[in-house]
Amino acid sequence: MKNDELLLTDVFRAYYDARKHKRNTLNQLRFEMNLEENLVELYRDILEGRYRVGRSVCFIVNKPVKREIFAADFRDRVVHHLLYNYLSPVFEPVFIDDSYACRKGLGTLKGIERLEHHIRSCTKNFTLPAYVLKLDIQGYFMSINRNSLYCIIERYLVRHASRFDASVSTKGGFNLQLVLYLTREVVFNDPTCGCLVRGSRSDWNGLPPSKSLFHSATGCGLPIGNLTSQLFSNIYLNELDRFIKRTLGVKHYGRYVDDFFLVHPDKWFLLNAEEQIRAFLRDRLDLTLHPKKVYLQETTKGVAYLGAVVKPYRRYMIEKTLRRILQSLRDLNALAGRNRPLSTYKQQRLQAGVNSYIGFLKHFRTYHLRRSILRQSKLASTWHNNSDTMKLATLQ
Template sequence: MSGIPTMSSSSVSESIFFPRLHGAVFLFGIRQTSFPAAEHFADLLQFESNTLALLVRNEFSFPGRGDQKFKKIGCQNTFHDFLRLLFFFGKISDICRLQKIKEFIFNSRANSIAGAFCDMRRNIHPKQISLFDSIEDGGITERERVNGAPNHIFHNIISLENLLAAWREFLRGKRKRKDVAEFSLNLTSNIIALYCELADKTYRHGAYKSFKINDPKPRDIHKATVRDRLLHHAIYRILYPCFDPKFIFDSYSCRYDKGVHRAINRFRAYARTVSKNHTRIAWVLKCDIRKFFASIDHETLINVLKRRIKDKDVIWLLREVVGSFHAESKPGVGLPLGNLTSQLLVNVYMNEFDHFLKRELKIAYCIRYADDFVILQEDKKYLENILSKISAFLETKLKLSLHPDKVFIKTLTSGVDFLGWVHFPHHRVPRTSTKRRMFKKLATTDSPQSKVSYLGLLSHGNTYRLQQRIMRLK
């Protein structure tokens, strides 16, 4: 047929990509001279030799005005927008294939993909409006963005666009690792196979590889396969913006623009406020949750997620990820420390506790970092009274328990150990164990980077003498 993209019989791309990606076949044959983004796409995916050869040999042809029309659209729009368009055609109907895409490109009067989206929306079927809005707006509507309760984001998580972006994030600092290099050898087919499993809901999380680290105490780390970790990044990229606005300000673990240093600075500000600029006694309740990650109850977590996420497909996917791991001799309990998704899920889990402190107990000055949290107050008896309420809530609602040896109420003047620093009214110093470990490490290495790193760490406290001592080391 005239005007329809053609492909030689020797090509294998159609058999590989056609069943699921519909419009993606169209992209693989685009001439590099007409669509510069194709070169970037080939580099990003590290195409296998046969697919890359198709691009070089121009196995696809665009007769007549097709070349000019496509060049016009390609030059005025980003690769990101074009891939969204192709993926939209792949999701709107099972029969939308090359012919549908060809008709759209040749018939559209828009000079840009953004304009083409507007043209398409005017003629779209009402039942597809929600899907179209989700893709056009990046997965969540304005109402969902405000309420933090996305309704139809499963397709946004598993989309090729999101999987590719997740791969680029995952790849940072890991290119030379053996398992990552092996996955990259057949990256195209691996990503497409993952997409197909997710779309068909046949995906099953793989096994974990466990090892121990000292950070500074011994910890069990469980490492998933590259394929599963890629999916973790894809999930995190979509769900984090939905949940983060719902977290309280003083939750500092695994969040953008937060972290340990901001948490200890917040502690210093709260201490000054509670003590009336250090003119009164400030009492601090310091608590630690026992075996935090290993004690997360799966069903409780899923129930919390269901209240925020209405998309049943997303709940299915999260259940697969959460259920892929359990603590020793405790089925249905525990999250692995090595998963990126675990960082987000524990914050979602503990967000129930954070709002209990703020809304039920009306506590103004509290800071939480993962399983460590502190509450500052002028009245010691008040802290003693709420301790029992805190313990009861954790045990009944979240099935967690406080560590009996790491719960104390003491004055700020006596020194409060929190997040690796011992805090006093007018200064803070690192723990004795931290100093001991630091000098032990410096004694066994000649790396100047280690010295600079420790100096940077010490700059966040009152450590002039320690810094001078490190500078004198040879």
């Protein structure tokens, strides 16, 4: 009985997590029309082993890059958050510090900063020569073997089950059999079966087959867009992280999703490491290095990573990333330039958007660019009329 009550509490908590940033979507509003009834029904389906993943909506997005997205039904999103709340506290301590994607307090900026840190450390602050090897996995999400993924998760959970109190829910542990049941349902679900396709077939023109679940091998692929897919991708490549750090003994290493780097003073060591990594991915994880995304170069020549270029004593934003940010600022500028007055709420949202972009630019050599943006645009009046300390920090 106690476990049942804790599960119901967890389902409600997962619902509140799932609705963040999803308010007023049709899917979410439909679910909330009979909120308590739907949550209790979901709880009973999970408790009695009747839960099955529903139909997804598939569509194409073109920005920042062209991708195939599978959007889960809101009911399934609740389950994704429930499973994430169970698994994330268990696996988070297992991940290496230099795994940056989809983790609290980390991200692309942290990845850029850590690359610079590793280069400085390996070169004794740019006084010694060193090399950077950058690698990428071809069609990563579409190539993940679901059975291998589940075996990795199950093996770890069963091996360390004694650490968890099965009578306690997300406040300290979880019911092992319940978590394994939900993991099986989510991992082995094929979102292409019975999915609702939004848009036309022409939307898929230009999308490589390696980027589509419709072309994935049987039993392979995770849908981009699911919260659980982000966590599962880190769990899957944690095997690679441990191999590189422990077996190869690479000290200066970092990974963002499937984009990773190694820094070392010996070029031949990195070339040998590349072959060992290639074999490990092929034999253990059924993955392949992208043949056109293998870069080996001296650190002094500048290293492009996650939208930035790290050079000795400075870092710049690559032109493609800068163009995208400037376009977003132009869109905000157009909104600020409308004749209709903006409500206080919209002004605050507008200022938050400007602060976000300019705050990001602050981490690169862009001082004059930031001043130019705020001096020349119609955003300036809105920005200056909403004074706060964060605004001042962006120009320092």
